[in-house]
Structures are given as C-alpha cells and as structure tokens.
Amino acid sequence: MRVSCQYRLKPNKEQIAKIEKWLELLRCQYNYLLGQRFNWWETHRTAINSCPLICHLPELSDRPTYFSQKQRLTQLKKDRPWYKEVQSQVLQDCVKRVDLAFQRWLKGDKNGKKSGKPRFKGKGRYRTILFPQVKLDCVEDNHITLPKFGAIQFTKHRPIPDGFKIKTAQITRKADGYYLTLSLEDPSVPETTIDIIPTSENTLGIDLGLKDFLVTSEGEKVEIPQFYRKGQDRLKKLQQKVSRRQKGSKRYQKAVKQLGKHHQKVARQRKDFHFNTIKSILSKGDVIAHEKLNIKGLARTKLAKSIYDAGWGTFLSRLAVKAENAGQLIVEVNPKNTSQNCSGCGRKVPKKLSERIHNCPHCGLSIDRDQNAAINIKNLAVGMNVSSKAQSRTEAKAGAAEKPRGCRLGSPQTFIRPVHSHRVAIECG
Incomplete structure (x- = not known):
C-alpha cells in the first residue's frame, strides 16, 4: 500500500537559493532533451521510400531514448561542470519526465489515451525536484535530510504512520512557498479487491x-x-495589475505572485x-x-x-x-x-x-x-x-x-x- 503526505517546507536562505538554482538547471536540461527528441522526430518520421523525388535526406542518427539520454549525463557534467551540483538521480528523473511526456504524445498511456504535444518550459515553469531514493532515517523530529541539501526544517503537522517506509521525497515550489511531499509504502498491507x-x-x-x-x-x-466566479472581480484586478507592470521587473514579479496566490x-x-x-x-x-x-x-x-x-x-x-x-x-x-x-x-x-x-x-x-x-x-x-x-x-x-x-x-x-x-x-x- 502506498500513500503520500505533504508538509510545509521551511528552508533557509542558502537552501532557497540552491533550490532555485537546481530548478533552473533542470528546466534548461529538460528543454534541451526535449529539443533532441523533436529534432529526431522531425527528420526521421517519414520513411525513405515515402519521401518526394526531390528532397533533402538528413544524416541518419540513432533515436534518442530514455537510456541513451541517461548515458549522456556523464558527458554533460564534463562539458558543463556546474551540473555536478545537481544529484545524479535528480537529473535521471528529468530524463524520465521527458521520455514520459514524449511517449504519451506519440503512443498514449497504458489505456491508449494520448496527451497533447509537450511544450518547452519557460522560466519558472519547472517547479519540482524529485529524489527517487532517500535514507530510511532521513526524518528526525521536524527535519529531513536530503542529498546535497543537508537538514531542512518542515512543519510536521501529522506524524508518519507506523510501519510505513519513505520511498521518495519531492520538493515543490508553489505560490506561497515550498512544500515537501513524501511517498510512503507499507509492504505488510496486501493488495485486496472489493467484492460488493x-x-x-x-x-x-x-x-x-x-x-x-x-x-x-x-x-x-x-x-x-462557484469559488472561481465569486473571485472573478478580484482576479480581474490582479490580472490588470500584472499587465500594467514592466515584464521582468520586481513589481511585475510581485504582481504575478499575488495572482498565483489568488x-x-x-x-x-x-x-x-x-x-x-x-x-x-x-x-x-x-x-x-x-x-x-x-x-x-x-x-x-x-x-x-x-x-x-x-x-x-x-x-x-x-x-x-x-x-x-x-x-x-x-x-x-x-x-x-x-x-x-x-x-x-x-x-x-x-x-x-x-x-x-x-x-x-x-x-x-x-x-x-x-x-x-x-x-x-x-x-x-x-x-x-x-x-x-x-x-x-x-x-x-x-x-x-x-x-x-x-x-x-x-x-x-x-x-x-x-x-x-x-x-x-x-x-x-
């Protein structure tokens, strides 16, 4: 049995700066890997025997896959040393997200339902950092120890249920701060079916x-x-405030934050x-x-x-x-x-x-x-x-x-x- 619990995270200034830096690096890497997929798909989606008589034949190249892009992460850290700050499994999760988004667009999920064409992420659009593996004793009182971050304080409004083990940890940036999502698993609970x-x-x-x-x-x-309709007047004023600010300025960022909180x-x-x-x-x-x-x-x-x-x-x-x-x-x-x-x-x-x-x-x-x-x-x-x-x-x-x-x-x-x-x-x- 697997459950997830979310807590309010309270990082210090240094940890906030590191979180923002990691999110920006992961956003750039996500766009780069997605661009590789699109380039290959645009040049290789038509078979050679289906091409017109006069056309440009591109150089054949191997199709980017999850494993091939994952293997290139070692060379990425050599070419761009600043990526060494990001944990390896966090970078691998970024590759996994690209592969999942691309496959759902072309083939669909397990039920055959296709998603829309994946889009490149603009600044501030990459919001989560997933740690696929954490230590079993990473949580002590109201602190959690994450790789390359150390101990981060969080609001432990409810205890972790007995018998559950922490499988993954995820940091999410929202409009009002940062949140920690823990994925918990209890292997002692068997899978059951409901026969009513x-x-x-x-x-x-x-x-x-x-x-x-x-x-x-x-x-x-x-x-x-009708919560949205009741707040439309407030929403209209906040959107007008955003449109009147100079894009990229501090006042613009403040107005965007207010709109997000609404x-x-x-x-x-x-x-x-x-x-x-x-x-x-x-x-x-x-x-x-x-x-x-x-x-x-x-x-x-x-x-x-x-x-x-x-x-x-x-x-x-x-x-x-x-x-x-x-x-x-x-x-x-x-x-x-x-x-x-x-x-x-x-x-x-x-x-x-x-x-x-x-x-x-x-x-x-x-x-x-x-x-x-x-x-x-x-x-x-x-x-x-x-x-x-x-x-x-x-x-x-x-x-x-x-x-x-x-x-x-x-x-x-x-x-x-x-x-x-x-x-x-x-x-x-």
Whole structure:
C-alpha cells in the first residue's frame, strides 16, 4: 500500500537559493532533451521510400531514448561542470519526465489515451525536484535530510504512520512557498479487491450538475459553491495589475505572485469542498453510482467555465480514491437518457434543459429532474433496465419489430471502476 503526505517546507536562505538554482538547471536540461527528441522526430518520421523525388535526406542518427539520454549525463557534467551540483538521480528523473511526456504524445498511456504535444518550459515553469531514493532515517523530529541539501526544517503537522517506509521525497515550489511531499509504502498491507454486489439497499446514485453540484437518489442536494466566479472581480484586478507592470521587473514579479496566490486560494477552497462532500456521500452507501461523463467534450461548449469551476473530473477521481480506502465500490453507468427516462415507469419523457421538474404523463410522477436522473443512475448500477421498466411484452416486441434488420438491441450500461489498492494516494494538507 502506498500513500503520500505533504508538509510545509521551511528552508533557509542558502537552501532557497540552491533550490532555485537546481530548478533552473533542470528546466534548461529538460528543454534541451526535449529539443533532441523533436529534432529526431522531425527528420526521421517519414520513411525513405515515402519521401518526394526531390528532397533533402538528413544524416541518419540513432533515436534518442530514455537510456541513451541517461548515458549522456556523464558527458554533460564534463562539458558543463556546474551540473555536478545537481544529484545524479535528480537529473535521471528529468530524463524520465521527458521520455514520459514524449511517449504519451506519440503512443498514449497504458489505456491508449494520448496527451497533447509537450511544450518547452519557460522560466519558472519547472517547479519540482524529485529524489527517487532517500535514507530510511532521513526524518528526525521536524527535519529531513536530503542529498546535497543537508537538514531542512518542515512543519510536521501529522506524524508518519507506523510501519510505513519513505520511498521518495519531492520538493515543490508553489505560490506561497515550498512544500515537501513524501511517498510512503507499507509492504505488510496486501493488495485486496472489493467484492460488493450493488443492491437497492446499499447503492446511492448521484447526478452531477451545474444548478446544484450534485443530487442524490434520496433527494438530498449539495449547492454548488462557484469559488472561481465569486473571485472573478478580484482576479480581474490582479490580472490588470500584472499587465500594467514592466515584464521582468520586481513589481511585475510581485504582481504575478499575488495572482498565483489568488488561484491557489480558489483551488484550495474547491479541494476542501470536494473532500467534505465526499465524506458525507460515503457515509450513506457502500456503493456509489455516477454517470460516466465526457468532461472534456462538455468543456468545449459554452458551459466550459462553469464545468471547470465545479471540478467534476477532480471530484470523481478523489471520490474513487477515498472510496477505495474505505473499502467501498464506485460504479460508472452509461449517461444515455438518464435524465429523459422516467424513474417510475421507465418511459421516455423528452424535456428541455430549462425544464427542471420531471412530469411523467404516463404514470403521473412529478419529481425534480436531477433526482429522477439520480434514481435512474442507481437503477442502472443495481442492474435494472430503466428504458424497458414496466413495459409489457407486447410493446417490447413491437419495438423490436420496428428495429431495422441487422441492428443490435441493448448496450452495456454499467462500468465498474477497476480497483488498484497499490495506487492509493492520500492528500494531506
């Protein structure tokens, strides 16, 4: 089992200067290694037999890989002696980041999902220093001993759990200072799987929205806080202040820092709201069902700002982690017609987005639109087919007869999120 804990770091002036120097050196090295990858890809991505008749054939060279770029770090320290100050494993982690960013762009991750084209990092954009290996006894009281840094003081607001070993340490620069993230592992905890069968009694359906943050199948509503929209006036003034400063001056840097602190405050408010909501939801059911939303697709619409302000994607990922820690199950269902179908009779009742009350002309059910969707989500997670509920066999046969020949009837409705207990991550503030 692996968890992570974050602490506030309190380095002295010399240590701050060294951290900033390391970050700048790592940023330059990251851009150099990424440039090597792009140069090779631009000149070798087309096969020789696919080139036009008249073209420039570049000199063939070996493809830069993680291991080849890693081997060149020894020559790097000879050519540029100032890189000797940076620990070797920290430089190797920089090579690993370049390789990971480039491979996710070309091939995608393990699920085949590709990322955008990696970008060169501007000044101040490289913010983390990762130490892949640290000593087991590196933490003493409120000090941690890191390679080439010595003892650095940090605010130990919570003790390290018993039985956990420190695997990695990471220094992160944020708007309000520096933070230490420790990755802890407990090898005595075996990997377990959660085998809970969703039933009507132990399942809770939730429907995410923008009018209310979420509505449960029991009718409870959680109001949406809109932290970003509430702070837009302050944000506008800070952005105007940044634009009026001369770029690179001390007053410009001060204004940028104030702007960063404002964004950080909004992010922390949203994070606290998410965890408080998750705690209340997990106390009401062993199985939590929600829609499998295409958040990126929805964010391309006019509702982009509201969707990002609500933080649906972050909320669902945090919900999955916390549910796994609590031994509970998260079930994703197909969102098709969950808000249009009636939760009482199962018939489709078309309605516009502005209609917030679900009135069924067939069974007479009158209920809040979002609660009706949450009940449908719950029924899908349990295994009920909400689109054919309470329909007679005659109507079902008539619908099948109208279906064009060769079309498949029915589609998978439920997606159970896979559980990987060795990837557990606890965010500690």
